[in-house]
Amino acid sequence: MARRGRIKERGELSVKIVSYSVALFFIIASIIPLVWMISSSMKDNITIYSFPPKWVPEVPKTVSFTLNYDGADISKPEEYELDAMEAIWFTWKRMQNEAVGAMQVTGVKDGVVVYKASMPAYKFTVGRPFIVPTMVATHAVMKNKLAKIQDQKLTTFDFKGSDGGEYTGSTEIAAQLPEKAGHALKWLSESKVVKGKVQTISEVKDWRRLFDNYIVLWKMTGDDGKGTSIGFPHFLMNSVIVTGVTIVLQLLIGGTAGYALAHLVRSKLGTWLTLFFVATIMIPEIAILVPLYLTMDKLHLVNTLWGIILPHTAWGIVIFLFKGFFEQLPGELLQAGRIDGASEFRIFWRIIVPMSAPIFTVVAVMTFIAVWNEFLWPLVVARTQDVWTFTVALNDFQQRASLGANVIMSSLVIATIPLMLIITSCQKLIEKGVSFTGLKG
Structure with a gap:
């Protein structure tokens, strides 16, 4: 067949x-x-602007060089440290547009290793705006900045003196630097500021330094106004607190209001109230910014996390979504609960909430996206840095510390990770919630 x-x-x-x-x-x-x-x-600050675009980041290189102090009028540890800082910071300032992941310096005198100094790229990025903001290279500049380098531990300096052991590398001072060393290291060999003479130079690729832009965020610090330094983890935690509390309040207030409009208020009055909540969506945020700020000021909530949270606790669109979902739930279950003597509050928590996981997920994700990435309102209401969210902190760091686009990209990756995790883990609930809100096409 x-x-x-x-x-x-x-x-x-x-x-x-x-x-x-x-x-x-x-x-x-x-x-x-x-x-x-x-x-x-994961790119350096010059590759990110290259044309044609490079999709694969260049692996940073660790630059190691040896300075020879034979015949130099220098003997004290602080003098060697000053010379090492000048060699690292002034040279790196001229190499700031190259993919340098770390710089290591070895000081040698009379065949003995006198000191070793090193600094990774993220510490240079953090300290550059304060230590070497310009191309000026003088002893006076580094003397003024040396104390700050030591306090913030930006550069590692290990003075060995006469106990450093015998130097086993090349003993001939380089007459001409290799071409790959670049013009910045050639400047070092010709510098009249650095007393040591360049003896050897080597470059080795270091994969670990690809992630230094992320470490920069953790090392950037601000001032809470009381003399205490606060860093990116503090700002990130503020964002977590603001977003988490806002989501809980949105679910609580929006859920109860939506249930009331769907099942407790008379249909005609419920329709008008729903139209009122929907109409609030059309009001631009910028139009209510000043009245909202004055309200928070009267409540003494300016410069507090609650001042950032409260304006986001009851959105008209959230109430509308909850109402649309609750209206499609079987009314027989609610009637059965009322017959059994359950209060409306008990019906909501024991019957409505367990059946409404999809819409609660949709509202939570929608609230997270809006509040997590918000910038304008936290900027207005937060006066001091201790209540900044990470979006406000990044804006300040970008302007004050001249963060490059590569560091900003790393912050965007960090900000995107929670959203991607939430959406991928709640995808089925989100699809089901949207399909039952009354907004389906």
Whole structure:
């Protein structure tokens, strides 16, 4: 018996081709910026602007060089340290647009290793705006900055003196530096500021330094106004607290209000109240910024985390979404609860909430996206740095410390990770919640 084939509708193949093509286009359009952002977060500050664009970041190099002090009028540890700091900071300032991951200096005198000094790239990025903001290289500049370098432990300096052991490397001072050393290291060999003479130079690729832009964020610090330094983890924790508390309040207030409009208020009054909440969506945030600030000021909540949280605890769109979802739940279950003598509050917590995981997930994710990335309101209401969220802190660091685009990209990667984790883990609940809110096409 011949097997009958499935009846194919006319144009079915064309519809499939178009559907898959459109889906593929949007997938690629979404992935390309993400890949570029991750790649740029591991680049140096010049490669990120190169043309044509480089998708694969260049592996940073650790530059090691030896300074010879034979015949130099220098003997005290502080003099060697000053010379080592000048060799590292002034040279690196001229190499700041190259993929340098770390710099190591070895001081040698009369065949003995006198000191060793080193500094990774992230410490240079953190200290550059304060230590070497310009190209000026003099003893006076470094003497003024040396105390700050020591206090913040930006550079490691290990003075060995006469106990450093015999130097086993090349003993001939380089007459000409290798071409790969670059013009900055050639400047070091010709410098009249650094007393040591360049003896050897080597460059080795270091994969670990690819992630230094992320470490920079953790090392950037601000002042809480009381003389205490606070760093990026503090600002990130402020964002976590603000976002977490806001989500809880949105679910509580929006859920109870939506339940009341859907099942407790008369239909005509409920319709007008719903229209009122929906109308609030059309009011631009900038239009209520000043009245909102004055309200927070009257409540003495300016410069507090509660001042950032409270304006986001009851959105009209959230109440509208909850109402649309609750209206489609079976009313027989609610009636059964009322017959059994359960209060409306008990019905909400024992019947409505367990059945409404999809809409609660949708609202939580929507609130997270808006509050986690918000910048304007925290900037207005937060006066001191101890209540800044990470978005405000990044803006300040970018302006005050001249953070490069590569560091900003690393901050965007960190900000994107929680959102990606939430969306991928709650995808099914989000799809189900959207399909039952009354907003489906």
